[in-house]
Amino acid sequence: MLASPKTPRWIKAEREGIHLPTTDWWIDPSRPAANALVTHGHADHARGGHGQVWATGATRDIIALRYGTLTGGRGLDYNEPLDIGDCITATFVPAGHVLGSAQILLERHGERIIVTGDYKRRPDPTCVPFQPTPCDILITEATFALPIFTHPPIEREIARLLAAREANPQRSLLIGAYALGKAQRVIAELRRAGYHETIWLHGAMVAMCELYERCGIELGPLAPVSEASRDVLKGQIIVCPPSSLNSAWARRLPDPINAMASGWMRVRQRAVQRNVELPLIISDHCDWNELTGTILELSPEETWITHGREDALLHWCALHQLRARALDLVGREEDDTG
Amino acid sequence: MERFARLLTDLIYTRSRNSKLALLADYLRTAPDPDRGWALAGLTGQLNFPSVKAGIVRDLIKERVDPVLFALSRDFVGDTAETVSLLWPAPPGPVPPSPTVSEAVALLSAATRATAKPVVAGLLDRLDEDGRFALLKLATGALRIGVSARLAKTAFAQAFSVQLDDVEEIWHALRPPYTDLFSWASGAAAKPDITSRPVFRPFMLANPLEDAVLDLADYAAEWKWDGIRIQIVHASGETRLFSRGGEDITASFPDIARVFAHEGVLDGELLVRGAAQGGEAGGAASFNALQQRLGRKVVTANLQAEYPAFVRLYDVLFDRGEDLRRLPWSDRRVRLENLVSQLNPGAFDISALIEAGDFDELADLRAAARETDIEGLMLKRRDSPYEAGRKAGLWYKWKREPLTADCVMMYAQRGSGKRSSFYSDYTFGCWTAPEAEGGVLLPVGKAYSGFSDEELRWLDGFVRKHTVNRFGPVREVEKSLVLEVAFDAVNASTRHKSGIAMRFPRISRIRRDKPASEADEIRTLRGMIASDPGSAASSIEARPGD
Ligand SMILES: [Zn+2]
Numbered sequence A: 001m002l003a004s005p006k007t008p009r010w011i012k013a014e015r016e017g018i019h020l021p022t023t024d025w026w027i028d029p030s031r032p033a034a035n036a037l038v039t040h041g042h043a044d045h046a047r048g049g050h051g052q053v054w055a056t057g058a059t060r061d062i063i064a065l066r067y068g069t070l071t072g073g074r075g076l077d078y079n080e081p082l083d084i085g086d087c088i089t090a091t092f093v094p095a096g097h098v099l100g101s102a103q104i105l106l107e108r109h110g111e112r113i114i115v116t117g118d119y120k121r122r123p124d125p126t127c128v129p130f131q132p133t134p135c136d137i138l139i140t141e142a143t144f145a146l147p148i149f150t151h152p153p154i155e156r157e158i159a160r161l162l163a164a165r166e167a168n169p170q171r172s173l174l175i176g177a178y179a180l181g182k183a184q185r186v187i188a189e190l191r192r193a194g195y196h197e198t199i200w201l202h203g204a205m206v207a208m209c210e211l212y213e214r215c216g217i218e219l220g221p222l223a224p225v226s227e228a229s230r231d232v233l234k235g236q237i238i239v240c241p242p243s244s245l246n247s248a249w250a251r252r253l254p255d256p257i258n259a260m261a262s263g264w265m266r267v268r269q270r271a272v273q274r275n276v277e278l279p280l281i282i283s284d285h286c287d288w289n290e291l292t293g294t295i296l297e298l299s300p301e302e303t304w305i306t307h308g309r310e311d312a313l314l315h316w317c318a319l320h321q322l323r324a325r326a327l328d329l330v331g332r333e334e335d336d337t338g
Numbered sequence B: 001m002e003r004f005a006r007l008l009t010d011l012i013y014t015r016s017r018n019s020k021l022a023l024l025a026d027y028l029r030t031a032p033d034p035d036r037g038w039a040l041a042g043l044t045g046q047l048n049f050p051s052v053k054a055g056i057v058r059d060l061i062k063e064r065v066d067p068v069l070f071a072l073s074r075d076f077v078g079d080t081a082e083t084v085s086l087l088w089p090a091p092p093g094p095v096p097p098s099p100t101v102s103e104a105v106a107l108l109s110a111a112t113r114a115t116a117k118p119v120v121a122g123l124l125d126r127l128d129e130d131g132r133f134a135l136l137k138l139a140t141g142a143l144r145i146g147v148s149a150r151l152a153k154t155a156f157a158q159a160f161s162v163q164l165d166d167v168e169e170i171w172h173a174l175r176p177p178y179t180d181l182f183s184w185a186s187g188a189a190a191k192p193d194i195t196s197r198p199v200f201r202p203f204m205l206a207n208p209l210e211d212a213v214l215d216l217a218d219y220a221a222e223w224k225w226d227g228i229r230i231q232i233v234h235a236s237g238e239t240r241l242f243s244r245g246g247e248d249i250t251a252s253f254p255d256i257a258r259v260f261a262h263e264g265v266l267d268g269e270l271l272v273r274g275a276a277q278g279g280e281a282g283g284a285a286s287f288n289a290l291q292q293r294l295g296r297k298v299v300t301a302n303l304q305a306e307y308p309a310f311v312r313l314y315d316v317l318f319d320r321g322e323d324l325r326r327l328p329w330s331d332r333r334v335r336l337e338n339l340v341s342q343l344n345p346g347a348f349d350i351s352a353l354i355e356a357g358d359f360d361e362l363a364d365l366r367a368a369a370r371e372t373d374i375e376g377l378m379l380k381r382r383d384s385p386y387e388a389g390r391k392a393g394l395w396y397k398w399k400r401e402p403l404t405a406d407c408v409m410m411y412a413q414r415g416s417g418k419r420s421s422f423y424s425d426y427t428f429g430c431w432t433a434p435e436a437e438g439g440v441l442l443p444v445g446k447a448y449s450g451f452s453d454e455e456l457r458w459l460d461g462f463v464r465k466h467t468v469n470r471f472g473p474v475r476e477v478e479k480s481l482v483l484e485v486a487f488d489a490v491n492a493s494t495r496h497k498s499g500i501a502m503r504f505p506r507i508s509r510i511r512r513d514k515p516a517s518e519a520d521e522i523r524t525l526r527g528m529i530a531s532d533p534g535s536a537a538s539s540i541e542a543r544p545g546d
């Protein structure tokens, strides 16, 4: 093994999140903190109850929508440095994951650390693309860090979706997609593929889609499912949270084809377990090649791995003579945001 | 291969039985010959490529993908074929045309141990992900995609509007790619005649009795012997023994096959001579003793002498070319009694009928059966024809009550297939002495069934939240959860530290109410060991019950 370089004393990986002990600031803490830097609005990163919340404007809007009005902290633009004390600057850099998502660049006396949060490298019409940022320590996510995960082009998945709709005019097409990010991306990609009919939304999706539109992301004609009769929904596309697939709510739809948009759909049994008939491999995270490619591209002195299958990426780093360690953060189990 | 690969993928994602049947029927009706025949063979588990072992596939992938990354991927996916199909690197250059099912089967059949690796690699290089998955499933035997042989045959019958019973009847006489079957079903040829061939006929099976009370005027009772159910056939000078699934096991029992030359088809239980089941009068050793005779490549004279096998006959299906299956059981029983007197008494006897005045008396006999290590009772409707499968109301099995013990969960492992993301295989233990006196837990068994889907999710959550150690795919858990385990019997075992092995253990209840310290001690289990001279052998692997 390679000897570990001296870890800067101003950053520490705790089970509750990344901690900056000299100023007592936290990144994506899982319990209430006085000062929280939040990478993006997904529930495993953004929790309620913090004193001051520092995030991009869109992320703060998303948090406000989910947890109520934010009192402390303020919204930051991408690439706008924030002095957080002890000579540390924090800068939000686009992560390409969902609307408002950011990596956090931490700098102190020339030392540079990137906390990626969740990120992806594929184009996404609903958010600003990932911005590669050189650093000494890269703290990367590892949600899909197994070589079996290679995401196909999204155009292929959208084409399969539209083909299934075409082939089943008597059935509705129900897409399970996470309410923040995935749902809006699928809708935007459907529009890009030339689908301009009304897309029907589960009630839990409506507010987030409205927020996206307010932020300038055009999603085309949308309407809540509750406004449509059963007959109208034949041959129509409906988007719901993954947990609503197979629910009592879904039973009122005309013979729905269960689709689900998630990177986990790459594995057959994952789809089968959720009774998914049409698995769509659409992920807002990097696949294996993008994760490893990003490490090679940024070539940090050390990589810290969190949030997923740390063991595989750690092993890959060892194979490539790259310094790496796994962090054990709580509350980051596999979830539907994939 | 694309069409077959698409069929498999569609089947995996299709929930309803009717939709699966429709997909299969459509394929069987419209795919070209002989592809569809080979596909049917694959779907019914009739393909076997002796040179293509699962190990070859693992070797091939390890030459292309780092072994640790493969192992981690395999653990996550839960299925080797799928993992390899996802990880297989596309060869450089343009993709050559993909093989047909027939071509793939021909290449795999012709492969030798020396050529199997390049043959499989060459095929994988010519296929996309779904194609690789289909090929590997075909090549390594078990498809395990939620389609049973029965369902595939039902789809075949549906595709060509023929009777399923007719398909089942001739099925075992036919060989892949079933050209004669397709010709008959599509009306191009007559039904294949199998009367003079030594082939397997579908078994008649029993349903559990549950709580019913039967009138013994209508039902006859026999003991349920614990061996393996077999069919013995003699036709055109050849003798064959078949297991429950129709597998030819003649080679394992030359001592039986040698002495049977009566033209006909008989149904019975294969047992080893002994005094474990039903004492001296019962005349049969434990299932453990019979295990010594199973799955052997070479059956030595010593082995035959040490574990002398015999068949305890239950029924007669054919007698000298005459099909007796439509006759009532009582008539067949008379024919069987006459017939058995003509057979070699060392190798054949008849399963005696139990005399009981009424059902209550029978219940008492069943309750007493544990003392004599008999598994339970069979009840057969006196007027029942010999019907293939498990028809309701005709035959019942009435097993004795299972034993139970309170055990503590110690380790958990991810399941495979549908359960690949759940910790669904549990190792549990009992105390060497009371915990307060310094006792420790020792594993006494493993179970992966008996719980509902909802309980599985709860157990999975328990494992994840209480993991104290990880060893590859295995998690050691905090020793706090009591599981009530049901099992059919306990055998002495030298393979386990605890000295015992459970027969058919399954989780019967999750005892969240019970502290781990109050779980049972190993000595309680030792007290349940069946009185069996031949049972010092290995533990019993699960086998299909009947
Ligand atoms: Zn996220």
Ligand SMILES: [Zn+2]
Binding pocket: A042, A044, A045, A118, A307, A337
């Ligand atoms: Zn996340």
